[in-house]
Amino acid sequence: MTDEHAPHLRPVPVAGEPVEDAGTGVTAPTQRAGSGRFISDVIVDLGFASRERVDAAVEEGRGSGRRPEQVLLESGALGADQLARATAERFGLDHVDLAIYKPDLGATNMISSRAARRYNAVPIGFDDDDGERLLVAMGDPSNVLALDDLKLLTGHELRPVVASSDDIATLISRMNRLDDAVAEAVEEEDEAQDEPAVVTDIRESAEDAPVIKLVNSIIAQAVEEGASDIHFEPEGRDMRVRFRIDGVLSESASIPRRMVAGVISRMKIMGDLDIAERRLPQDGRLTLHVEGHAVDIRIVTVPSVLGEGLSMRLLDKEQVLLSMDELGMGDDDQARFRNAYTLSHGAVLVTGPTGSGKSTSLYAALNMINSVDKNVITIEDPVEYQLPGINQLQVHLKAGLTFAAGLRSMLRADPDVIMVGEIRDAETARISVEAALTGHLVLTTLHTNDAPSALPRLSEMGIEPFLTASAVECVIAQRLARVLCTNCKRRTLLSVDALRAARFEADFDIEAHEPVGCPRCKNTGYKGRIGLYEVMQMSDEIRSLTIERGSSDAIREKAIADGMRMLRDDGLAKVRQGITSIAEVARVT
Numbered sequence: 001m002t003d004e005h006a007p008h009l010r011p012v013p014v015a016g017e018p019v020e021d022a023g024t025g026v027t028a029p030t031q032r033a034g035s036g037r038f039i040s041d042v043i044v045d046l047g048f049a050s051r052e053r054v055d056a057a058v059e060e061g062r063g064s065g066r067r068p069e070q071v072l073l074e075s076g077a078l079g080a081d082q083l084a085r086a087t088a089e090r091f092g093l094d095h096v097d098l099a100i101y102k103p104d105l106g107a108t109n110m111i112s113s114r115a116a117r118r119y120n121a122v123p124i125g126f127d128d129d130d131g132e133r134l135l136v137a138m139g140d141p142s143n144v145l146a147l148d149d150l151k152l153l154t155g156h157e158l159r160p161v162v163a164s165s166d167d168i169a170t171l172i173s174r175m176n177r178l179d180d181a182v183a184e185a186v187e188e189e190d191e192a193q194d195e196p197a198v199v200t201d202i203r204e205s206a207e208d209a210p211v212i213k214l215v216n217s218i219i220a221q222a223v224e225e226g227a228s229d230i231h232f233e234p235e236g237r238d239m240r241v242r243f244r245i246d247g248v249l250s251e252s253a254s255i256p257r258r259m260v261a262g263v264i265s266r267m268k269i270m271g272d273l274d275i276a277e278r279r280l281p282q283d284g285r286l287t288l289h290v291e292g293h294a295v296d297i298r299i300v301t302v303p304s305v306l307g308e309g310l311s312m313r314l315l316d317k318e319q320v321l322l323s324m325d326e327l328g329m330g331d332d333d334q335a336r337f338r339n340a341y342t343l344s345h346g347a348v349l350v351t352g353p354t355g356s357g358k359s360t361s362l363y364a365a366l367n368m369i370n371s372v373d374k375n376v377i378t379i380e381d382p383v384e385y386q387l388p389g390i391n392q393l394q395v396h397l398k399a400g401l402t403f404a405a406g407l408r409s410m411l412r413a414d415p416d417v418i419m420v421g422e423i424r425d426a427e428t429a430r431i432s433v434e435a436a437l438t439g440h441l442v443l444t445t446l447h448t449n450d451a452p453s454a455l456p457r458l459s460e461m462g463i464e465p466f467l468t469a470s471a472v473e474c475v476i477a478q479r480l481a482r483v484l485c486t487n488c489k490r491r492t493l494l495s496v497d498a499l500r501a502a503r504f505e506a507d508f509d510i511e512a513h514e515p516v517g518c519p520r521c522k523n524t525g526y527k528g529r530i531g532l533y534e535v536m537q538m539s540d541e542i543r544s545l546t547i548e549r550g551s552s553d554a555i556r557e558k559a560i561a562d563g564m565r566m567l568r569d570d571g572l573a574k575v576r577q578g579i580t581s582i583a584e585v586a587r588v589t
Contacts, residue, residue: 025100026161027085032092040068042090048082080164084139088162091141096124098137098167100523105221105241105253107134108171109214110154116172119146120165126254127159137163137171211262215270218253219297219312223290228314228355232263234307239263246482246529247355247588264301264308271299278308285382296382315384324364327357328530328579330570332563336535340474341365341443344416347436349475351448357480357531358445359384362419365443366390375414379406380421395421403428411435420444426462433463436471450567451477451536452555455546469543477534477567479588481580482526488518489525494575494582502586504572513578530579532589534567 037045040054049057049072057071064071069086072078081097088095104125116122120139127133134156138146141160151158218241222230227243232255234240239260241253255263268275271284282301287294298313324334340348348365350358363385370376370389381395381403391413393406403420404427410418411431422445423429436442448454454475458468492514499506515525536542536559545555560566565573571585 025097027088027095027097029089029092029094037090039086039090042086043069043072043078043082046082046086046089048079048086049077053077080166084162084164084167087139087141091162093141094161096135096137096161096163098124098163098171102252102522103171105214105217106238106255106259107253109210109217110134110156110256111150113172115150115153116168119143119150120168121146121150121160122168122171123150123154124161124171133157133159136160137168139163139165139168211259211266214255214259215263215266219288219314220290221252222312222314223295223316230312230314232267232310232312234260234304234309236306239307239309246524246526247480248482248524250524260307264310267299267310267312268301271297273299273301279303296384298382315382322360322364324368327361327364327533328574329533329535330565330573333533333535333565333570336474336537337365337476338368340537341369341441343441343473345436345439345441346473347432347442347444347471348473349444349446349454351446351451351454351475351477352479353447353449355480356478357529358478359421361476361478361531362443362445363387366417366419369417369441374416376417376419377410377413377415378419378421379403379410380419404431407431407435411440415440417441417443422446423461429458429461429463433458433467433471437467442471448477450552450556451475451534451564452559453552455542455555456549456552459546459549465547465549469538469546472546473538475536475538477536479532479567479571480529481532481571481574481584481588482524483528483530483580484513484515484578485518485521485525485527487520487527488516489513489578490516499582502582504568504582510576512575512582514581515583525581526584530574532567532571532574532585534564534570536564537562 040058043049044051044054054068054072057068057075057077060066060071061068069078069083073080073083085095101124103122107123107125110123121143122137123134124137125135127135134154136147136150136158138160139162141162147158147160218230222243225243225245227245228247229244231242231244231249232239233242237257239255240251241255242249243252265275268282268284270286272286273282273284281303284299286297286299288297289295294316296315298315300311302309302311324338329337337348340346350361352358359380366376366378366387370387372389375391376389377391377393379393379395383392383394386392393401393410395401395403395406403422403424407418407420407428408431418432418435418440420428420432420442423432432442432444446454446457448457452475454477455468455472458472459465490513492512494510494512496506496509499510517523517525521527539558539562541558542555542562545558568585568589571580571589572582574580575582575585
């Protein structure tokens with residue numbers, strides 16, 4: 001039976017049962033003073049094994065010189081996590097499930113993996129009560145010598161919590177793996193291009209080793225979790241680290257005050273930035289090999305009133321390209337899109353905010369039309385994916401290679417298909433439209449909220465409406481919505497009132513699914529993302545409205561009459577299919 005209690009009607013814990021916080025993976029004991037019982041008695045009281053089985057293990061242990069819990073573990077009658085729960089209950093300490101609890105990298109890297117293995121203990125975070133005490137996950141909290149040594153190593157007061165030895169060993173091996181994952185940095189660009197993608201040896205000196213290890217671990221952790229951005233934000237005396245995963249920011253680590261300056265300087269050195277300049281924003285880039293993947297990292301410093309912060313954009317240059325079917329585009333929308341990108345000339349615009357997957361859609365189209373009989377040239381900032389058989393140019397502002405300058409050069413290279421990473425200014429817009437009118441297929445992106453707004457936007461950039469009407473063949477608006485975790489999503493009924501509150505027109509309740517949260521999705525209820533699309537194909541009536549400088553509302557009404565499905569309607573269709581939730585569609589649209 002599933003627990004469907006309202007938040008204000010949560011069941012009261014039964015006396016004598018541990019209280020578990022499912023969101024954090026922390027289980028509190030029934031009493032803080034400890035039970036004063038043998039561990040074998042606690043195992044029986046918690047229902048992990050029968051009294052007969054435990055008594056037999058006690059007798060077997062006496063004969064072999066082993067503890068009863070060891071006998072139960074080796075025989076498979078007791079799990080490692082169950083033993084950790086019983087140990088925590090016996091000593092009156094919290095139990096932490098490291099499969100659910102998210103360790104703080106700032107705390108984890110305060111000791112070496114060798115020390116963690118020696119003491120079978122790992123710092124996993126800071127105590128919320130005062131922020132000065134370290135939470136240390138231990139297999140044996142009675143090891144006072146280990147606690148004393150860890151206190152000296154970290155310089156912090158400690159609060160022990162109990163975790164299974166298997167979980168601790170997994171975390172320690174992960175510390176090693178993440179540290180080694182970015183141990184080699186590569187310089188992909190030729191030195192003659194003067195690209196700031198150089199990374200020096202990341203094991204420079206023993207003095208810098210803790211800072212280097214922390215930076216390496218954070219970057220590798222972000223890549224492993226599929227983060228698109230890392231934010232280093234000053235917060236009081238410490239620095240907060242947040243990852244953007246599936247379009248949503250979540251806190252990942254807290255960097256201690258004594259390491260903040262070193263971390264910022266380290267990342268500036270990696271990005272070839274001026275470490276002495278703290279008042280003005282700077283931007284740089286580097287390329288790392290992380291677990292066999294070439295990852296392009298863009299670094300931007302952010303001098304704020306609380307101190308200097310920094311953000312990183314991560315681009316996996318070997319990421320697998322999505323096919324048209326994997327984009328999440330409906331059959332009708334996909335047909336309209338295909339009709340446009342298979343033309344011999346004209347412009348196809350993909351619109352949406354930053355991070356909405358515009359480039360991914362264009363790459364999917366390029367992958368479909370790429371063949372030996374076509375000369376395909378792109379200019380991008382940066383080149384996010386490397387496509388075989390396609391000539392890809394990288395914008396280089398310091399060398400004078402802008403979108404407009406590169407586009408002019410590309411037109412002299414006999415292209416059939418041109419992809420412009422983004423129309424940022426009037427000159428790039430003008431050259432793109434002219435290229436579409438002179439026999440080239442132009443694929444590009446534009447920042448507008450919906451598809452109909454793209455046409456007036458080009459007029460605002462100085463493009464004559466009759467040129468826009470003649471050049472543009474199709475406009476796509478898109479967003480990325482998180483996909484419900486298939487392991488834990490739960491069926492629900494969306495009432496008319498709930499739909500209307502989310503600004504959807506509805507006359508009937510609809511069946512859908514809602515997020516729940518589980519260890520597989522890190523208790524978010526979502527795993528992965530899918531596109532929501534609005535595909536507007538140009539018609540004679542829409543061209544006429546464009547020439548007459550019609551409003552985006554008038555163009556939208558005509559496009560809907562022609563069969564265009566709006567973003568929110570596409571999102572609602574995916575809600576009905578159980579792919580995403582109504583709250584997620586409302587959030588992104």
